[in-house]
Amino acid sequence: MNIAIVGPGAIGSLWASYLTEAGHQVNLWSRQPAAKLTIQRDQYAQQSLLNNNTQALQQSDVILVTLKAPSVLTVLSAIAKHIDQDSIIVLMHNGMGTAEGVNALLPNNPLLLATTTHGAYRPSMTQVLHTGYGQTLLGAANSQGELCQFLVDVFNHALSDVTWHSNINQALWTKLAINCAINPLTAIHQVTNGELVQPHYQQQLQNIVNEVSLVMNAEGFEIDVNHLLQTVNNVIHATSNNYSSMEQDIAHQRRSEIDFITGYLLESASRHNIDAPYNQALYQAVKKIEQSW
Numbered sequence: 001m002n003i004a005i006v007g008p009g010a011i012g013s014l015w016a017s018y019l020t021e022a023g024h025q026v027n028l029w030s031r032q033p034a035a036k037l038t039i040q041r042d043q044y045a046q047q048s049l050l051n052n053n054t055q056a057l058q059q060s061d062v063i064l065v066t067l068k069a070p071s072v073l074t075v076l077s078a079i080a081k082h083i084d085q086d087s088i089i090v091l092m093h094n095g096m097g098t099a100e101g102v103n104a105l106l107p108n109n110p111l112l113l114a115t116t117t118h119g120a121y122r123p124s125m126t127q128v129l130h131t132g133y134g135q136t137l138l139g140a141a142n143s144q145g146e147l148c149q150f151l152v153d154v155f156n157h158a159l160s161d162v163t164w165h166s167n168i169n170q171a172l173w174t175k176l177a178i179n180c181a182i183n184p185l186t187a188i189h190q191v192t193n194g195e196l197v198q199p200h201y202q203q204q205l206q207n208i209v210n211e212v213s214l215v216m217n218a219e220g221f222e223i224d225v226n227h228l229l230q231t232v233n234n235v236i237h238a239t240s241n242n243y244s245s246m247e248q249d250i251a252h253q254r255r256s257e258i259d260f261i262t263g264y265l266l267e268s269a270s271r272h273n274i275d276a277p278y279n280q281a282l283y284q285a286v287k288k289i290e291q292s293w
Ligand SMILES: NC(=O)c1ccc[n+]([C@@H]2O[C@H](COP(=O)([O-])OP(=O)(O)OC[C@H]3O[C@@H](n4cnc5c(N)ncnc54)[C@H](OP(=O)(O)O)[C@@H]3O)[C@@H](O)[C@H]2O)c1
Pocket: 006, 007, 008, 009, 010, 011, 012, 029, 030, 031, 032, 066, 067, 068, 069, 071, 075, 092, 093, 094, 095, 116, 117, 118, 119, 120, 121, 122, 245, 257
């Protein structure tokens, strides 16, 4: 297939490399002006891919968008005129809230949402390291997207394990809940995920998760608060040495994805008239840090 990767950072370069290896014709859309970019994954051979080629983008069967959430709508608006209405758009990022805007911008395109637990790190512009194997979930965000389940086989063949989720929003909300718990706390206090086992953080996690589960229940997802807290703690243990993406964004003075994580939760809480003071305080604390730069 012809596959475009829009935003070939760490996770996008990882997929670009695996999809190329699987035999697909991959092109990139990046901020780099070069007509071709090189990607080397781990110790494997370098791959040279077309970059910012409007014809290749237009002919893409699949457009995998691996931008961070705050950039998605800006970048897709700028390139919408080069996107064929049959191209399948796949959004793969942390947080929620971009699908509505993309559906409005490209109403005829099949739209899929993806979430992945693979780990990728880009030590330089041309290198990507596959730092952890994980799973990828894929699901439809509009009726045209429902017809694209076959993409699971395409993606699975390139980088397993990929599964189809008939209610991708449920999976994304669970991921959002985990992100709401771990990301702001680790970002504000600049600590590893593992530090959150300390008793003073555990109390805060309980408060955050209580509010998140109220909102999720109001959104129609049956969620048990104790089970959710257990899930959060399982992730904390499994990733104890890791710094969350929000911790890293704040450490490097980059705009974080807080608006699409805690911000998205707060919008939903407000729609359902639910008070969420703990999450509100975390949201404001992260915003205050960002505004201080
Ligand atoms: N990395 C992981 O292990 C991992 C795992 C799971 C989920 N995720 C999620 O995946 C998403 C992407 O993460 P990432 O780690 O891959 O981030 P990243 O390395 O920063 O990748 C984002 C890419 O988007 C590019 N970009 C920004 N503005 C652009 C524009 N106007 N036009 C074209 N490209 C543009 C950036 O370009 P520059 O290179 O020029 O800055 C960068 O290459 C995030 O939501 C993250 O939370 C990441």
